Structure formats: structure tokens, C-alpha cells
Amino acid sequence: MTLKDISINNLRRRKGKVFFLVLGLTIGITTVVTLITITRMMNEDIARKLDEFGANILVIPRSDDLTFSYGGMTIGGVTMDAQSLKESDIPKIRQIEVRENISTVSPKLLGAVELEGKKVPLVGVLFSEEVRLKKWWKIHGTVPKSPDEVLLGNEVAVRLFKSTGDFLSIHGKAVRISGILEETGSQDDVLIFADLPFVQAVMNKPGALSLIEVSAFCNTCPIEEIVHQVSKQLPHAKVTAIKQTLQTRMETLNRFKRFSVGISVVVLLIGSIIVFTNMMASVNERSREIGIFRAIGFRKSHVMRIIFLEAVVVGLTAGALGYLVGLGVSRFVGPLITGIRGGPIHLDPLLALGAMLLSAVLGVASSAYPAIHASKMDPTAALRSL
Amino acid sequence: MNLIEIRGLNKIYLFGEEPVRALCNVNLNIPRGEFLSVMGPSGSGKSTLLTILGGLNHPTEGEVVVDGIPIYKLSLEKLADFRREYLGFIFQSFQLIPYLTVIENVMLPLAVTRMSKGRQVAIAEDILERVGLKEKQKRLPDQLSGGEQERVAIARALVNRPPILMADEPTGNLDTRTGKEIMDLFKALHQEGQTIIMVTHNPENAAYGTRTLLLRDGRVEGDGVGRREV
Numbered sequence: 012m013t014l015k016d017i018s019i020n021n022l023r024r025r026k027g028k029v030f031f032l033v034l035g036l037t038i039g040i041t042t043v044v045t046l047i048t049i050t051r052m053m054n055e056d057i058a059r060k061l062d063e064f065g066a067n068i069l070v071i072p073r074s075d076d077l078t079f080s081y082g083g084m085t086i087g088g089v090t091m092d093a094q095s096l097k098e099s100d101i102p103k104i105r106q107i108e109v110r111e112n113i114s115t116v117s118p119k120l121l122g123a124v125e126l127e128g129k130k131v132p133l134v135g136v137l138f139s140e141e142v143r144l145k146k147w148w149k150i151h152g153t154v155p156k157s158p159d160e161v162l163l164g165n166e167v168a169v170r171l172f173k174s175t176g177d178f179l180s181i182h183g184k185a186v187r188i189s190g191i192l193e194e195t196g197s198q199d200d201v202l203i204f205a206d207l208p209f210v211q212a213v214m215n216k217p218g219a220l221s222l223i224e225v226s227a228f229c230n231t232c233p234i235e236e237i238v239h240q241v242s243k244q245l246p247h248a249k250v251t252a253i254k255q256t257l258q259t260r261m262e263t264l265n266r267f268k269r270f271s272v273g274i275s276v277v278v279l280l281i282g283s284i285i286v287f288t289n290m291m292a293s294v295n296e297r298s299r300e301i302g303i304f305r306a307i308g309f310r311k312s313h314v315m316r317i318i319f320l321e322a323v324v325v326g327l328t329a330g331a332l333g334y335l336v337g338l339g340v341s342r343f344v345g346p347l348i349t350g351i352r353g354g355p356i357h358l359d360p361l362l363a364l365g366a367m368l369l370s371a372v373l374g375v376a377s378s379a380y381p382a383i384h385a386s387k388m389d390p391t392a393a394l395r396s397l
Numbered sequence: 398m399n400l401i402e403i404r405g406l407n408k409i410y411l412f413g414e415e416p417v418r419a420l421c422n423v424n425l426n427i428p429r430g431e432f433l434s435v436m437g438p439s440g441s442g443k444s445t446l447l448t449i450l451g452g453l454n455h456p457t458e459g460e461v462v463v464d465g466i467p468i469y470k471l472s473l474e475k476l477a478d479f480r481r482e483y484l485g486f487i488f489q490s491f492q493l494i495p496y497l498t499v500i501e502n503v504m505l506p507l508a509v510t511r512m513s514k515g516r517q518v519a520i521a522e523d524i525l526e527r528v529g530l531k532e533k534q535k536r537l538p539d540q541l542s543g544g545e546q547e548r549v550a551i552a553r554a555l556v557n558r559p560p561i562l563m564a565d566e567p568t569g570n571l572d573t574r575t576g577k578e579i580m581d582l583f584k585a586l587h588q589e590g591q592t593i594i595m596v597t598h599n600p601e602n603a604a605y606g607t608r609t610l611l612l613r614d615g616r617v618e619g620d621g622v623g624r625r626e627v
Binding site for chain 2: 012013014016017020021023024299300303304305306307308309310311312313390391
């Protein structure tokens with residue numbers, strides 16, 4: 012026989028009241044879990060969209076007189092010698108504190124090449140990174156696999172009358188066109204993409220880079236934080252976040268987060284009040300019983316432990332139920348609220364543990380006053396028949 | 398040597414602003430092994446005396462010393478420990494916990510000790526055998542007769558082997574035959590050396606005691622030593 016046995020047996024006896032106690036807390040925990048899960052869905056959706064939209068951070072050499080137009084290719088006259096980017100800067104970007112948020116780092120060296128009397132922009136890239144960055148690329152042919160293969164933008168291919176499999180001569184070196192991009196409507200249409208080391212070699216700029224495009228997820232930190240950390244790693248570079256429409260989505264998400272916190276607090280408060288009133292009524296109903304406990308030698312702390320143990324059992328049960336119901340509700344309600352199609356339900360042990368812990372803490376906190384009240388009951392008043 | 402010594406005991410209750418004297422200058426010594434019956438009309442102070450002796454009700458004045466311990470100088474938590482170690486209560490109307498089985502009710506005082514569950518069960522079963530209820534140990538109180546519930550209450554009061562057994566009208570809710578069985582059990586316990594203090598209205602029950610204390614208006618009106626044969 013332990014105090015725990017007394018608590019459990021009492022809960023078993025009062026099934027109806029325990030049901031309402033558990034229900035009160037379960038509603039609160041369900042609301043919290045639902046809102047957290049929906050917020051996560053929105054976060055994941057934004058991350059996915061960021062990924063689809065390509066780079067959202069641009070790293071370029073720091074220069075006072077630099078007017079850099081990547082699309083328009085106004086790179087001439089740029090004083091890049093003093094503070095140019097280098098290949099050794101890439102690992103530094105990968106070493107920032109929030110590196111887990113970085114998806115792709117795509118270095119580029121820009122230049123120009125004269126082909127058949129026409130000046131054409133040439134970009135050296137790492138194709139493995141570039142293809143990850145530009146998921147929307149559709150290529151007739153294949154991505155270049157060796158340094159003597161290039162990829163042509165649609166417009167430049169038309170102007171040069173070239174197609175897949177043809178050869179070009181770049182600074183006297185013959186290269187094969189492995190693929191041609193479908194029209195993108197962007198700067199990529201007028202560019203020749205070649206292997207980065209090849210371009211560095213032909214332009215006689217070993218290890219040099221013109222810019223680095225970075226794609227970062229931003230689930231857990233603001234994009235400004237990533238920009239700040241990259242800037243710290245590369246003091247000679249100018250790091251800017253590319254403002255996109257996603258920023259609006261982030262603001263919407265932040266507003267939703269604030270709304271969620273507000274709703275959660277209100278619902279949890281209501282749940283706590285239900286627990287408080289139920290526990291208080293229970294303690295008053297059990298005054299005779301508490302009198303017996305005290306008369307046979309239970310200390311005040313023993314009486315309090317009986318009440319708190321009941322609160323913990325109720326809290327943990329409500330936490331587990333609230334978590335499961337919350338997952339189910341967010342699966343069906345989430346898509347209605349956010350317009351995001353729901354994926355499969357993922358069981359998150361950390362969220363489950365958090366829900367149970369929160370519920371237990373609320374249960375105990377709401378039972379604190381009833382427990383103190385119970386422990387202070389006068390045993391002779393409680394046992395009027397004595 | 399006296400197990401209990403009461404000196405200059407006064408208890409005044411306040412009803413609104415009006416003081417009501419429940420006990421007036423009570424002095425009493427109770428030796429170890431005594432079976433004391435406390436009698437008196439309603440409102441005479443019997444229950445107040447029992448609650449004060451039981452460490453449940455602070456006196457207005459006076460001292461209660463049990464086994465050399467001035468119990469009302471103890472902190473409230475120490476006083477609870479004192480009740481657990483020294484006293485076994487048998488309440489009127491049995492006062493069993495309705496959601497605990499017979500054996501769980503008997504083990505209740507042991508729930509706050511460090512005793513293992515196996516040891517608790519062994520002790521509780523021994524006592525239930527003594528009161529003739531071992532076979533019904535898994536039942537709930539409402540599945541027992543009044544006499545059986547009283548026996549469970551006695552078993553619970555004895556489980557921690559207290560030096561003092563306190564009973565308040567132990568046969569008040571029982572028929573005559575069952576009441577006699579219970580009083581015979583008290584008699585047997587007393588013969589084994591148990592100190593018993595029993596409040597009763599019933600002179601036949603009081604006759605089981607070795608000494609009868611008569612209270613009236615909070616004062617000791619009679620203190621008869623000696624047992625009438627029953």
C-alpha cells in the first residue's frame with residue numbers, strides 16, 4: 012500500500028469527474044499541439060518554396076564603386092583584385108553556426124568570350140550545385156559531365172545556331188555542347204555555362220570567384236541571421252538577402268505564430284480553471300476521508316502528495332490524449348486553414364513528451380491550492396462524528 | 398508507570414464571540430494496559446477529551462504527556478507521526494475508505510511507512526485473520542455487514558501495533574449480538590496488554606473496562622476503578 016495506490020484507486024472510483032478533468036486539459040493540449048503542427052506545416056511549406064525559388068542569399072566582393080548586375084552582366088570595370096572572392100571562401104560559408112539551414116552553395120566565375128564575332132557571357136559553375144539550385148531547369152541533352160562540355164542558354168544557342176552535340180572553341184579549346192536550356196525567361200537564357208575550373212583556367216584566374224549564390228532554409232532562424240553569420244565569416248564580401256515574396260509569407264507565419272500563442276494561453280487557462288474547480292470540489296467532497304488520513308498519522312505533505320499524484324496521472328493522460336487528438340485534428344483542419352495539402356502524420360516523440368510534460372505541470376499547478384487547502388483541513392472538523 | 402498523564406486540561410470553544418467551556422480542569426493518569434471507559438451525557442466533553450488525547454485537538458490550557466512526550470509541544474507534522482506510532486483510532490460509523498478493499502483499508506496506516514508491500518500484506522493478513530475477515534480481504538467496505546466493517550476498522554487501528562487504542566462508540570451502529578462480539582474482541586485485546594480508551598453511552602460496554610470515567614459539563618464527576626464482571 013502506497014500513496015500512489017490511494018491516488019489511483021480514488022481516480023478509478025470517480026470516473027465521471029476524472030473524465031471532465033482529463034477532458035479539460037485534453038482540449039487545451041489538443042489546441043496547442045494542433046497549432047504547433049499547423050505552424051510546422053506552414054514552415055515546411057515555406058522551406059519547400061524557398062528551395063524551389065533557388066538562391067536567397069547573394070555573396071559578392073565588397074567594393075565601393077561596384078555596380079553589380081548579374082542578369083545584365085555589367086561586370087566590366089569592376090575592381091575585383093583587392094577583395095575578390097576565392098574558392099577557399101566556400102568552406103567558410105559551410106562552417107557558420109546555423110550551417111544546417113544551408114542547402115546549396117553555388118560559386119560562379121563570370122567572364123566574356125568572343126565566339127564567331129559575337130561577345131557572349133561565360134559563367135563557370137559547379138554543375139552539381141547549380142542543378143540543385145535551379146530545380147526549374149529543363150535541359151535538351153544532358154548536364155555537362157566533364158570539363159570539356161558546356162551548357163548553353165536558349166537565346167545564345169539560337170544566336171550561335173548551335174544545338175546539342177555541336178562544338179565551340181573557347182580561347183582555342185574545343186568544347187562540346189552537352190545540353191541546351193529550355194527558355195527560362197531569366198539571365199540564364201543568354202549565358203554559356205561551363206565547368207568552373209575550366210573557366211578559371213581559360214580566364215587565367217585560378218581559384219577566383221565572381222559571386223556565390225546560397226540557398227538557405229529558414230525554418231528556425233531569420234534569413235538576416237544567416238546573412239549576418241556569413242558576413243562575419245567573409246568580411247571582404249558583401250552578403251545580401253534576396254528579398255522575395257516569401258518574406259510576406261514569413262510575416263504571415265509570424266502573425267499566425269503570435270495568434271497561436273494567444274489562443275493556446277487562453278485555452279490552457281480555461282483547462283487549468285476546469286482542473287482547479289474540479290480538484291477543489293473533490294477536496295471538499297473528500298474532507299471526511301482527508302480527516303481519516305490525518306487522524307491515522309498522515310502528514311500534511313502526505314495528503315498533498317495524494318492530490319498531486321492524482322493531478323500528475325490526470326495530466327499525463329490528458330497530455331498523451333491531447334497529443335494524439337491534436338495530430339488528428341491538424342491533419343484535417345490544417346489544410347483548411349493554411350491551404351497546404353497535408354502530408355502523412357509524423358509522430359514526434361519530442362512534441363509528445365512536451366505535451367505530456369506541459370499537461371502534467373498545468374495539472375499540478377492547478378491543483379496546488381486545492382492540495383494546500385486539503386493539507387490544512389482540521390481533522391476534527393472533518394471527522395465530526397469523532 | 399503512567400502511559401498518559403493529563404494535567405490541568407481546559408478546552409474552550411468560541412461560538413461567535415461566546416466562549417463555551419468543553420473541558421474544565423481535567424487531571425487524569427492512565428497506566429499502561431488500562432481499559433478506560435469514558436461515559437457521560439451528550440455535550441459532557443467525552444469526544445473533546447478523546448480528540449485531545451488523540452493529538453487531534455489542541456487544548457486551551459493544560460498538558461497531555463504520552464509516554465513522556467508532551468504531545469502538544471510537538472510540531473503539527475511530528476504530531477501526525479505521534480498519532481501514527483502511538484494511536485489506533487476506531488471511529489464511530491467505521492470511517493472506512495470506500496474505494497479501497499478490506500486489506501487496503503487495513504494497510505492504510507502503513508502507506509506512509511517504509512515497510513515493503515510484502516511485509517504490509519503479511520501483517521494485514523495476520524490481523525484480518527485475528528478479526529475473522531481474512532477470507533473477505535478483497536471485498537470493498539460496502540460489500541460487508543456493519544459488524545464486519547467494524548472489525549475492519551479495528552484491524553486498521555491495530556495494524557501499526559499502537560500502544561493505545563482509542564474507540565468512539567464502537568458498537569453504536571451495530572445490533573446487540575454483533576456489538577457483544579466486538580466488545581469480546583476488545584476484552585481479548587486488553588487481556589493481551591493493550592491499553593484501550595473507549596467513549597461509550599452504553600453502561601454494558603463500559604463495564605468491559607477496568608476503569609470508568611464519568612464526565613458531566615466538562616468536569617470529571619466520577620472516576621471508578623475496577624471491573625464489573627461481564
